Amino acid sequence: MLSCKKLVENASEYVDGDLSGWQRFNVKMHLFMCVHCKRYMHQLTQTIGFLGKLPRQQPSEELEKHVCDEYKKAMQDKQN
Amino acid sequence: MTATKRNDGLPDEAALVKGLLNNDQLLFNKVFKAYYSPMYAVAYSIVGNAIADEVVQEAWVSAIRALPKFEGRSALKSWLIRITANEAKTRLRKESRSVSLDAVNESWATDPRFDNKGHWNDANPEWDAASPDDLLSADELKDCVEKHMEHLPDNQKQILNLRDVGGLAMDEICNILEVSSSNARVLLHRARDKMQQVVAHFQRTGKC
Numbered sequence: 001m002l003s004c005k006k007l008v009e010n011a012s013e014y015v016d017g018d019l020s021g022w023q024r025f026n027v028k029m030h031l032f033m034c035v036h037c038k039r040y041m042h043q044l045t046q047t048i049g050f051l052g053k054l055p056r057q058q059p060s061e062e063l064e065k066h067v068c069d070e071y072k073k074a075m076q077d078k079q080n
Numbered sequence: 081m082t083a084t085k086r087n088d089g090l091p092d093e094a095a096l097v098k099g100l101l102n103n104d105q106l107l108f109n110k111v112f113k114a115y116y117s118p119m120y121a122v123a124y125s126i127v128g129n130a131i132a133d134e135v136v137q138e139a140w141v142s143a144i145r146a147l148p149k150f151e152g153r154s155a156l157k158s159w160l161i162r163i164t165a166n167e168a169k170t171r172l173r174k175e176s177r178s179v180s181l182d183a184v185n186e187s188w189a190t191d192p193r194f195d196n197k198g199h200w201n202d203a204n205p206e207w208d209a210a211s212p213d214d215l216l217s218a219d220e221l222k223d224c225v226e227k228h229m230e231h232l233p234d235n236q237k238q239i240l241n242l243r244d245v246g247g248l249a250m251d252e253i254c255n256i257l258e259v260s261s262s263n264a265r266v267l268l269h270r271a272r273d274k275m276q277q278v279v280a281h282f283q284r285t286g287k288c
Contacts, residue, residue: 003198005191012269016250036200040276043204047276049212051244054222056117057124063133067112067140068105074144075103 002030007037011044088114096156100147112140115157119164121246122256125238126168135171139164158252165256207283215279224288228278232271239264240271 007030013019014027031038090096090110099107116136123135143163150159195201209215216222229237238257242248254261282288 003194004200005194005198008191008193008273009269012272013265016265018265036203039204039206043207043280044272044276046207046209046212046215047279048244048272050215050225050279051240051272051275052247053212053216054226054245057120059113059116059120059136060133063137064109064112066137068109070141071108071144072105074147075105078148079103 002026004037015045090114115160118246121241122161122164123168125241127171135168139167204280221282224282225278236267236271239268243268
């Protein structure tokens, strides 16, 4: 049977849906019986969700102005 | 290209490109803001945070110049990300620095969480937080996770940033970082597993 350690090592593949049908079945069986791994899997999913919600990097005003000016200039050059 | 519902508040691809070619400055500003975060994530993952913004700026200058030749074979966002990755790699070569991507040398063999039969040594207690949003409500946890992400090995940090923070697709990431999909998956999982342990420790002790 799949050990807890093996399950943890491949947990992302389960979460991301990258396991074959048989492997997936094995993981599901294990999770059904093992409360520790079930908890780990849930926490891993929560962690991934959390990472996706971390505040996004915002551009500085200086960079925004520079790039938008660059666009404006390119468009003017095109028209001339 | 198939039409998919956008979640970035921008018009559909065709209108987007047409607008940008027709001097729609308001739209340009929106595109710049909407795609800054993934472009920054790509630049950051290749050159680090000190010059990531410079790379994003250079990428935009190249993209603006190349825009009339954009053929729409990929989504504008993917095109911008490719340009950013190329700019970042050029910059890296100029500075003759390199970031190792191939080393998957850490071993799971001695993971103290498990005994020699592969069973858990100690049960991982349940978390109080019920959802990612609950986790987000603790500013200290955010800071803690960000701090630990900084300390991940470069290759794990790159992939975690691009995939889970930046939301890029796995095949896009493999192309950008020129890494095999199996290697990328291993690195991604190592990084996620470490972050799970960081959150677990915080939940258990209230400390980073």
